Amino acid sequence: MLKIIDELREKLHNKAKDKPLTDPDVLKASQELDRALDEFYKLLQQKKEKD
16 A cells, blocks of 8 residues: 555656646645555554554
C-alpha cells in the first residue's frame, strides 16, 4: 500500500510541476492519491481497533 501511495504521490508531483494545480489531470491525480491515503488510514484504524 505504501508503494502505491508513493507512486501516486510521484505521479501527482510530476503532473503538477508542468501544469497548473487546477488542470483536470492534476486534479485527477490528486483525487487518486486522496483515495489511496483514505484507504491506508482506514486500514490503520481497523488494525488499531483489533489490537
